[in-house]
Amino acid sequence: MSPQQKALFLPRKQGNFELGSRSIPSPEAGQLLVKIQCAALNPVDYKIKDAGIIVTDYPAVLGTDIAGIVEEVGEGVENFRKGDRVLAHGKFGNDFTGFQQYTLTDARFTAKIPPSESFDSAATVPVGLDTAVVGLYGNDFGAGVTPPWTTSAGGHESKKPIVILGGSSSVGSYVIQLAHLSGFYPIIATASSSNEGLVRDYGATHFFDRNLSGKQLKAAIGKITDSPIGIVYDAISLPETQSVAWELLANNGTLVLTLFALVKEDEGKGRKVILTFGDAQAPQNQELCGSSWAVVEKWLSEGTIQPNKYEVLPNGLDGILGGLERLKLGQVSWNEVGCSPSGNIVNA
Ligand SMILES: NC(=O)c1ccc[n+]([C@@H]2O[C@H](COP(=O)([O-])OP(=O)(O)OC[C@H]3O[C@@H](n4cnc5c(N)ncnc54)[C@H](OP(=O)(O)O)[C@@H]3O)[C@@H](O)[C@H]2O)c1
Known part of the structure; x- marks a missing residue:
């Protein structure tokens, strides 16, 4: 029998999670086998369980925010070796998810964890950061802004304002940090x-309470x-946040959403509404996310990108x-979610 690992399964659509075991996959070309030390939780994980969205094959293993240790390196992968500490953006598909002891990762969307970061802090980065990047x-x-890491000048959005609603959420915190990198000003969140201190620490230049109309x-x-x-x-x-966003957006502006649009694009004012899709593996995102993942280790070691706070x-x-229950009930403030530490996940 091939080597087995523990995994948390969703046995059927809208079923209840249960522990089980499955075989440890082998990496193909361009992939890594990673021994998971921490998997962070995201709202999508409870939405899949409750609403039966996105995942079509069951039993399913969820979790796409991954940090761990490289166990095996697939053919053609040159920048990683066994023993490297890494973070990675998984994808739905049981060999590529985090709620288990081992996972495959795509080397293009994997980065080394600098010594300054723990597995737990690193696991809070992939999904939120990719959603902000895309x-x-x-x-x-x-919104099609020019990525500042692809030009030597950087900071070319200087003096253009940006508004980020939900600046303390995982996605929002990375949008603020990237807006800072891009040179937007003011950055209003x-x-x-x-959470005012936290949001200003990420780089917001102006802060407002989310309860303002x-x-x-x-x-x-x-003013x-x-x-x-x-x-x-x-x-x-x-x-409620979409209607606030619509009120603020100028003619010809772009509203970026993380959930389905309730506002309608209006031709008269030329405003665009875009539902983002923070999946690095989506064909439309691969080139962009490949280029950002190439600088993730540098961003983390220099502090350009701070991981989320976590528990x-x-x-x-x-x-x-x-x-996941606490995330669903809105009981997790200042963004991230929980992390399941390695000692428990991997070696219990
Ligand atoms: N389309 C995609 O590809 C994609 C990718 C990732 C996530 N998402 C979606 O994006 C959303 C955010 O995900 P996330 O992981 O960033 O969430 P999260 O970190 O769990 O967000 C939690 C934070 O949301 C804030 N919040 C809740 N209601 C708010 C409101 N009415 N106004 C302003 N802030 C509010 C709270 O901030 P305070 O504590 O400061 O009040 C809370 O700390 C979720 O719905 C998720 O499913 C979509």
């Missing part, structure tokens, strides 16, 4: 007032800048259930 810089699923926010922003608001990134994309959940794979 939403800001993607041509198909984003909303969150609960208790669209009219109140518009008036407040009008900061005369420039039209050409991009609003609504990281939350609930009905380590106890009980390894079992701890994921309670963590």
Whole structure:
């Protein structure tokens, strides 16, 4: 029998999670086998369980935020070797997910973890960062801003304002940091007032309480800048934040959403609405995300990108259930989610 590992299965569509075992896959060309030390949780994981979206093959293993140790290197992979500490963006498909002891990763969307970061902090990065990267810089699923890491000049969005709704969410925190890297100014973000310090620390130049109405926010922003608001990134994309975003967005501006649009593109004002898709593996995203993953280790070691704050959940794979429930109930503030530490996930 091939070597086995523990995994947390969703046995059927909208079923209940249960622990089981499955074989450890072998890496093909361009892939790594990673011994998982930490898997972070995302809202999509409980949405798949509750609403039966995205995943079509069951039993399914979920979790796409991965940190661990390279165990085996597939053919043609030159920049990683056995024993490297890495973070990676998984994909739905049981050999490529995080709620188990071992996973395959695509070397293009894997980066080394610098010594300054732990497995737990690194695991909070992949999904949120890719969603921010694609939403800001993607041509198909984003606002089409020029990625600053692909030009020597950088900072070319200087003096253009950007508004980020949900600046303390995982996605929102990375959008703020990338907006800073791109040179947007002012960077205006909303969150609960208790998270003002955190959001400013990520690089927001101006902060507003998320409970302000669209009219109140518009008036407040009008005191900061005369420039039209050409991009609003609504990281939350609930009905109430979408209507605030729509109120703020200038003619010909772009609204980036993380959930389905409830507002309608209006030809008269030329405003665009884009539902982003933070999947690095999507054909439209591969080139962009490949280029950003190539600098993730540098960003983390230089502090250009700070991982999310996080809480380590106890009980390894079992701890994921309670963590997802807390995410669903909105009981996790200041962004990230839980992490299941290696000791529990991998070697319990
Ligand atoms: N389309 C895609 O490819 C894609 C990819 C990733 C995520 N998503 C979706 O994007 C959304 C955000 O994901 P995430 O992982 O960033 O979430 P998260 O980190 O779990 O977000 C939690 C934060 O959301 C904030 N929040 C909740 N309601 C809010 C509101 N009405 N206004 C402003 N902030 C609010 C809270 O901030 P405070 O504590 O400060 O109030 C909370 O800390 C989710 O719906 C997720 O499913 C989509």
